[in-house]
Amino acid sequence: MSEEVSEPIEVLRLPVELEYQYTAGKSASRFLRGLQQGKLLGQRCPVDGRVYFPTRGCCPQHGVPMAEEGSIELPDVGTLVTYSIVRVPSANIPLELPYVTIQVLLDGADTVMMHVLGECELEDVHMGMRLEAKWKPEEEWETSVGNILYFVPLDEPDAPYESYKEHI
């Protein structure tokens, strides 16, 4: 028998691993299938006609299902509504630091989408910039927003603050 007194155990490691079969839902599936074909599909709220992009199962403001026939295709250009420059690494985000996380209002949409900005110097990022989607090569398209790699600046004058301020 050894005389040494062993260290008490104060912390245990406990791995938890569960598997789920996640269901995207009807509305999101339409949206994702559109993306697979390079289409950006918004949906109209049947109550006020506003265009939701990305789509949701229902209009959260009115609690009604989105009109199925109200699916409309949006262009891949829009306006930078607000943003943040991220300098913190995160396990679930593979982007190189620093990167710019953005909220984009696509032309014709009435809600913003979250994405990231590329091909832009940090000091040039500002609210109201006009942006365009940079897509992955078509053969790599999946049912994912990730088909858009990032947004890039368009050589256009800024959108006026009044045109997007209600979306902040």
Add this chain to the structure above:
Amino acid sequence: MRDVAVVAFSQSPSVRRETDCNEVEILIPVIHELRTNAGITNEDVDFVCSGSSDYLAGQSFAFVSGLDAVGAWPPVCESHVEMDGAWALYEAWVKIQMGYAELALVYGFGKPSMGDLPLTMALQLDPYSVMPLWPDAVSIAALQARLLLDDGVVSERDMAEVAVRDRANAKQNPYAQVKGDFSVDQILADPYLVSPLRKHDCSPISDGASAILLAAGDRAKDLCKRPAWIRGIEHICEPQDLGVRDLKRSRSTEIAAEKAGVRAGKIDVAELSAPFTHQEILVERALGLGSETSINPSGGALAGNPIMAVSADRAVAHATSGPCLQQNLICVLEG
């Protein structure tokens, strides 16, 4: 105490696996139907309360999207319990008692088919000395069942009779998942799932949602010809440790039933939501129900068990949570 009643109720069908809709999409028509049937709008509702579980959904803050289905605009007075919807109903009842609300919307929803439900439930157990062994919910219930069988508290035939009764009753319920005519001998011939439990001893895993409207006094009478008045609603939680509890009875159900006044009058109908046949027998006994009571005319949890919604559903008698009937809620309703 104020008079409070259930004035409207709606539910989705209980299904083994809802393949088209996500949780919110299951909930939207349920809430929509509730409001339509009751002839009310969001502005009429003073308080909203929901019950759901992040681990069933496999994501944190799963309940937040429930607000989309409510259409919570203008902003609503709202709360959420990380529990079965029955406890959301309880919280709403409390808010009406204190005069904070006259009309309350309660909903529960769950889509446990996304995961391996019995295994997920292992995460409810003591995380230091029990959970690391990953005892699934069926195995835990089987340990309890064998205690009862060995002691002669119940027999396998008693348990099969419960399953046969509930499945036969469920034929009348278009929302139920498992229904039909079975014979006791026939299902006793089935192999064990986790010995000593057979498949018929376990409630099915169901996706679903339900919603209830609660109203106070005159408001209830305005909204509904025959409100179901809540005459008592009580809930009790036992320690979890299986070793220190008396697993051969449901003490928490007994205490809650006593406080809720179950025995103050004849009970015509009892809806019990125990997830296993032997547990349904324990709850029945804890409530002191006799032959004058029709048990689970809807088929009960054993016929369709939208795990977070079971509550908000019928003129509830009973809801449960935790391993081996750890926590129980009893509600006495009168027409």
Add this chain to the structure above:
Amino acid sequence: MSSTDESSLTASHKLEYSYKRSLGPVLSRFFTGIRDRQLLGAKRADGTVMVPPKEYDPDTAAALDELVPVGPGGIVKSWAWVSEPRRQQPKDHPFAYALIQLDGADTPFLHVVDTNDEAAMKTGMRVTATWADEATGAITDITFVPEDAR
């Protein structure tokens, strides 16, 4: 997959994390004991012993800090036969979860009994703890086997 397909997209989703469980004084002694091949129970105010020990009496909430040796033998009070174990569960072959009352303890606790087949399981049977070759101080370090099989 066609664009007219209206059923929902599904995908597998894994929730995975290795949690750090800080144990506190009582459970620290219990798990250190397991590593050192000694099972411990907690003595309650009425003199009964519960396993695994808890920091606070489940019925009275009184703090518990007196730990006493129990086991390694005990009696199976109930058992459930798992014929198709899941990947996360402690054995990759059929086994039993059991409520085992260790010698010196007054309440049973949940653990695993490893026998060749279900026919070897019986309520009231005696079992004893065996340790993994490399005990790390976790509840999974031990497995119970029939006492007469040792």
Add this chain to the structure above:
Amino acid sequence: MAELCGVMGIGQTRYAAKRQELSMPGLLREAAERALDDAGCTWADIDAVVIGKAPDMFEGVMMPELFLNDAIGGAYKPMLRVHTAGSVGGSTAIVAASLVQSGVHDRVLTVAYEKQSESNATWALTISMPFSVATVAGAGGYFAPLVRGYIRRSGAPEDTGIRVAVKDRQNALKNPLAHLQLEDISFDMVANSPMLWDPIRYLETCPSSDGACAMVMAKESIATQSTKPVAWIHATEMRSEPTMFSGRDQVMPRASLDNAAALYKKAGIQNPRDEIDCAEIYVPFSWFEPMWMEGMLFAPINEGWKMTYEGATALDGDLPVNMSGGVLSSNPIGASGMIRFAEAALQVRGMAGDHQIDGARKALGHAYGGGSQYFSTWIVSDQKP
């Protein structure tokens, strides 16, 4: 019609990045025992237990209240578990108060906690789901664009957030339970700390803490017998709205404004800035102090930053805010809201120690959560309503 409810016992743990010497039951117990001692009662005196915490995935236990309840005397009693995102600590206190105000129970124990050292908060807050592409990490990534929106709208000087961060960390030095104790905190130290989620700097963010907070609440006839001062609940209020919809004002959500107006109406308050002596506000990122000064109607829209700038929210200002050091100094997420409620109650009881505001008689406790969409608040006073 509601019964009066008084807070007669408060207990908090010491807050730290890791309370590694404690188990989860031990953590809750530290707060609950202190609350019972303060209230002068025993486990047996408690009629029901209400437990609150943020997502179960933080600790990896599903509905952990089921295994924790008996450690805080809840065996064979009614027990409820509340979860309303970041506002949960506040909502939990409100549910506990409701149980007394409704006449259902006489004396209730409530505990809110988080043991964040068991996992990683950023992971648990933003678990990647299929089909989605993560672009922000944790709460900072989510709220930074909103802070930028506020700065653009209000024209607030860019150092407003730095001033809040310095003030709250200085206040924390007067609170021995606070997690962050930065003796040498200064404007330059915050200004020079790394920009994490531009415009939010490292020292403008909250820490990740282990901790629990507990309260004992009782009906009037019991609370009035207390030998210690009681904090009487004058009003509680909560509001929720969806995470997003077209045209939603994410910077100054209507749920916040509606909640404030309803709260003050119930409490009989006409001019909150004059009538409320001090406030504990949920400020996880420094800029949310000016934002919630507006959101709680203490300042006109777009002018909340002036209160910070003019020192109105400092300990010697006319409306001291986050005397305890706030969420910026201690942040066990599920408890952070309850700590705000409890610290407000400590102030009107005159028991806040070195960070006590002299003569505080009416105080506000505030919590918010989700995407600035869940709000819960209460007003407490040394006087019955």
